[in-house]
Amino acid sequence: MAKQTIRDFAVENKRVLVRVDFNVPLDKVTGEVADDTRIRATLPTIRYLIDRGAKVILISHLGRPDGKVVESLRLDPVARRLSELLGMPVRKLDDCVGPEVEETVRAMQPGEVVLLENVRFHPEEEANDPAFCRDLATLANVFVNDAFGTAHRAHASTAGVADYLPAVAGFLMEKELKFLGDVLTSPARPFVAVIGGAKVGTKIGVLQSLLTKADRVLIGGGMANTFLLAQGNRIGASLAEPDKTELARHLLDQARAAGVELLLPVDAVIADRIDAAAETRIVDIASGVPDGWSIVDIGPKTIARYREALQGTKTVLWNGPMGIFEIPPFAEGTRAIAAALAELDAITIVGGGESVAAVQQLGYADRITHISTGGGATLEFLEGRELPGVACLHDKMPER
Ligand code: ADP
Numbered sequence: 072m073a074k075q076t077i078r079d080f081a082v083e084n085k086r087v088l089v090r091v092d093f094n095v096p097l098d099k100v101t102g103e104v105a106d107d108t109r110i111r112a113t114l115p116t117i118r119y120l121i122d123r124g125a126k127v128i129l130i131s132h133l134g135r136p137d138g139k140v141v142e143s144l145r146l147d148p149v150a151r152r153l154s155e156l157l158g159m160p161v162r163k164l165d166d167c168v169g170p171e172v173e174e175t176v177r178a179m180q181p182g183e184v185v186l187l188e189n190v191r192f193h194p195e196e197e198a199n200d201p202a203f204c205r206d207l208a209t210l211a212n213v214f215v216n217d218a219f220g221t222a223h224r225a226h227a228s229t230a231g232v233a234d235y236l237p238a239v240a241g242f243l244m245e246k247e248l249k250f251l252g253d254v255l256t257s258p259a260r261p262f263v264a265v266i267g268g269a270k271v272g273t274k275i276g277v278l279q280s281l282l283t284k285a286d287r288v289l290i291g292g293g294m295a296n297t298f299l300l301a302q303g304n305r306i307g308a309s310l311a312e313p314d315k316t317e318l319a320r321h322l323l324d325q326a327r328a329a330g331v332e333l334l335l336p337v338d339a340v341i342a343d344r345i346d347a348a349a350e351t352r353i354v355d356i357a358s359g360v361p362d363g364w365s366i367v368d369i370g371p372k373t374i375a376r377y378r379e380a381l382q383g384t385k386t387v388l389w390n391g392p393m394g395i396f397e398i399p400p401f402a403e404g405t406r407a408i409a410a411a412l413a414e415l416d417a418i419t420i421v422g423g424g425e426s427v428a429a430v431q432q433l434g435y436a437d438r439i440t441h442i443s444t445g446g447g448a449t450l451e452f453l454e455g456r457e458l459p460g461v462a463c464l465h466d467k468m469p470e471r
């Protein structure tokens with residue numbers, strides 16, 4: 072069911088509490104924001120609210136302060152960066168609840184923006200403490216969740232506060248729900264899922280979900296190794312989960328029963344150690360990986376097969392790098408898949424922490440239809456689970 076958004080609520084002159092995901096990396100030396108992607112992603116919501124004369128109260132976590140004040144995790148650098156991006160002052164408060172905060176937000180003028188302090192300085196945030204939720208709710212007239220990346224957490228500022236305020240989605244949240252939701256419910260077909268990354272163990276739910284929805288699934292990365300092992304291939308010292316081979320066989324059976332084409336690598340780049348200076352070779356999977364060598368990337372024949380399997384598709388969802396892309400000599404498979412997606416006339420969606428980093432680093436991000444801002448949240452959503460930070464939002468009224 073679609074969720075109400077800030078377009079469905081009259082925000083003029085209202086105090087609007089917006090949960091954003093400003094959990095950005097900070098420069099170790101200067102303490103300033105090192106990558107402002109997440110801040111930029113919320114600008115449409117913030118600008119919309121400013122333009123309509125709302126009083127904008129932003130709330131976020133940063134890092135893992137574990138319920139106490141950690142000086143290096145204050146949000147001052149984030150407020151500075153946001154202020155630059157908006158071209159207007161953003162007042163940063165030193166707490167997120169309490170009489171002083173209440174007084175300040177009550178004195179706000181329409182179009183003003185304040186940023187509350189790191190909400191995880193309070194242990195009540197992650198505990199989703201009702202009294203704390205009420206304290207947050209007293210600050211505002213409406214709650215807006217734009218923090219898709221934290222929506223899989225049932226915390227006070229991501230879900231609990233919605234028990235005490237009308238709750239709607241921001242534009243970033245809306246966009247994520249639209250693209251990822253369509254993949255699960257009504258993908259343009261043919262729909263291909265490309266799944267890689269380190270381990271099968273962390274992606275079982277996603278694989279099971281996509282195996283019932285995609286027309287074709289391409290597997291790469293470390294997780295492919297467990298499937299190859301399950302089929303009796305010799306994989307040398309490659310990363311694999313021998314305790315998951317039974318599961319891998321079950322997934323292969325499931326795909327066959329569902330009539331879903333599941334493709335595994337037919338060749339690989341192998342290395343004698345996990346290092347940029349390692350000796351590398353290309354081997355066919357059927358010939359086996361020598362003892363002591365590891366699969367570090369998909370090989371050229373696999374790249375060609377996967378490129379072909381992507382042709383003519385209408386939706387592609389990609390999660391998980393094809394190899395250890397952090398090491399440049401092992402990044403070619405991931406780069407080639409990114410390039411293939413960039414060339415397609417299709418809805419292309421990339422989700423997952425390292426996958427998104429790879430696509431950005433390799434320079435293909437601007438040619439992907441949707442880059443999901445959630446890591447864990449994206450995966451849980453794709454598993455078909457209901458996210459607390461989404462479930463708490465009002466459903467759109469059915470059209471008459
Ligand atoms: P995401 O964050 O996109 O969901 P994962 O966390 O599942 O992806 O996996 C990302 C990691 O998988 C990367 O750090 C990459 O180095 C690793 N990886 C990919 N292929 C291999 C491989 N063949 N052997 C070991 N690690 C791999």
Ligand code: MG
Pocket residue numbers: 423424425
């Ligand atoms: Mg990851």
